[in-house]
Amino acid sequence: MGKLKKTILNTAAKIYFALSHSPLRQEEHLDPEGESAATEGMPALLRRAAAEGAVLLKNDGVLPITKRIALFGRAQADTFYVGYGSGGDVIKPYRVSILDGLEKALPLVTSLSEAYREFSKKFPIERGGWGFWPHSYPEMPVSEELAKTARRETDTAVVVLGRAAGEEMDNLPSRGSYLLSEEEENMLALVIKTFPRVAVVLNIGSPVDLSWLERYKVNAVLVVWQGGMETGNACADLLTGKVSPSGKLTDTFARAYADYPSSAFRGGKKVVYGEDIFVGYRHFETKAREKVLFPFGFGLSYTTFSISARYEEKKVIFSVTNTGNTFGREVVQVYVQKPTGELENPARELVAFHKTKLLAPNETEHHELLLDERAFASFDGTRGGFVKLKGEYRIFCGSDVRSAQEIGAFSSEEVLVQPTKPLTYTVPLPSELPVSDRKISFSDVKEGRASVGEFVSAFSDEELEAISYGAIVMNSPLGADGNAGVMGGVTESLRGRGIPPITMTDGPSGIRLNTSSSLLPCATLLGCTFDPSLVEKIYRAVGQEMKERGSRVLLAPAMNLHRDPLCGRNFEYYSEDPYLTGKLAAAAVRGVQSVGVSACPKHFCCNNREEDRNRSDSRLSERALRELYLRGFEICVKEGKPHFLMTSYNKINGVYAHYNAALVRGILRGEWGFDGCVVTDWWMKKGSCPQSGKRKNNEARVYAGVNVLMPGGGYVIKRYQHGGVKKKLGKKGHLTRAELQKNACEILAGILKTEENS
Ligand code: BGC
16 A cells, blocks of 8 residues: 555544544533532532542641632633543533632632633633643733732732643643743742742642742642542632642652653654663662652641551551641551562562541551562562562551651562463463254343353354454444443344343543533542542442443543653553552442442553554563553452453554453463453554464454454444454464354353343
């Protein structure tokens, strides 16, 4: 094919992708019924959650505020509630801007806030389009006169700075994106010159440059993140002291973007993970302590705590006392330092954490945390898997990675903790199912009168192939209006057998349908709560909303790591740390699945950059893969038991995730025991894996254990149509009927889980 033709087809495909994801996405969608359309209980729950994940980075006493404030910064009116793309595109009943929230809670300098309201009306924000989202919105120019007029009414200013980000686009290490824009910096400088007391509120989805804190004297910094539909109310609760901040950073804030080790490997189709396991605080605490502005796990409160802890034989026993004057919650974090010998280990690794209840002044909470053997294990393929290496182990406990104190140590001999298989994995070929002469329907399987195998044995080749695709289009007429896709009973004949069409909907921040649903705080914020039980509660409520709206599978939690602060989808993911990610994702899965619907964690794995995401190739060591990028998924699969799982767009060491037999059949199913249904991400590239031989594209996908191609059809353009499995079925080296049967059984296992659960 000629280059020009290829480019035209690719562009057309991208446009189709954008349109099918959300035809009207340039607009913000609100339910015309407003607050009355909100699910009962959700506003209060999400207001609490949004406040619990906010992180107080600095406070010399200016917060909480009870007097009049002069509110600066455009994001007060044009607040960022979530990021852009499939993970943010929720029709919400309402949303509370920071200005609206504060106005109800505190006296404001009204002339100033009115000026911002006017500006925002006169110069409405541009939302860009799919993959061309704004990084920030242009600021209102603030004159000295405007600032001085406001100063006459109060000595206290709050400056709101906001950042967007979105799918299929990364942030930039430049002004207006990772760095302050010139207008923002000018405004900040003017406010600081004019007001003796200045607090900054950051309305962001992942770390941004804060090096200006070393140049400008700011009295307080509160990160409220993108807090979902209750952002403004939560911000008011925090600034006024109704709630004491208790969020902790799930990422390191470094002095400069260039300090993050991944920055050295930015760009290019081959994404070299040259920093290996030294991501985030694993790097900073080991090799570059001086580059840290705010360490992982850090967050202040309006009160103070003292933690006393000891380590006894795999147990951390501690008590936390509120030593200040107001109520608050503390997060106790346990880190381990493993021996460094042939393998280099980080100075700290998070192995356990606990968030206290709300403690009154002088109140103490006692608690114990158990550490399992994996807490001490490093991955070493030459030694057979995860090993506790010979040497000394030191345990640290505290309220952030930097200040955690040593509470114990022990020595160990070498112990193989968890053996693993080599990463090259050849799939044993199944044999064909014995044909059953009974007439079996899916309800017989559900009610235990027949096995899945007996049921599938009667499927024609056409049916076996059909069930391995989702319904051709997004927003399929077979599912709830506005669905991301439908799988399962996608043809008449499959439905005739009793298999229901299964509606799948995005996503991590709430349900994306054509009806309104609650807009949750972004995942970074939920991560900063360090509170799995709160996360579980929130997703239980989302599960209820799914049931009411006809969604069976939530395409969430999204759980890739914050390897690089510029990744456009960081707001959908929790943290730079895999243990925390896994614990929170497992909680989200448990929440959704506790009410009779299903979760589909994503994107498995190493989708840590958006640029060129379905052509990029993440190149990394097996150690980094196992210790970091698979670790969260492992915890989530083992502890959350999701019914579904989604592969990522990218290649991993040369093989696309959706053709990756070693990862899906070998590790996910083989080692971790995942027994649900694996689906692809949406619209995939063709390919194969080294072991799949003549099996290419969908044949290779089925071979690899990736059961369903989503959404199912190709783009309108033929080149992108996948299929053709049946044509070659049974031919030498190609897919066999037995493999397709096994694939159908795995799909039905996922559907059975969701049906049995309902
Ligand atoms: C995203 C997925 C999402 C899917 C369906 C893709 O673009 O990567 O996370 O679930 O679309 O909307």
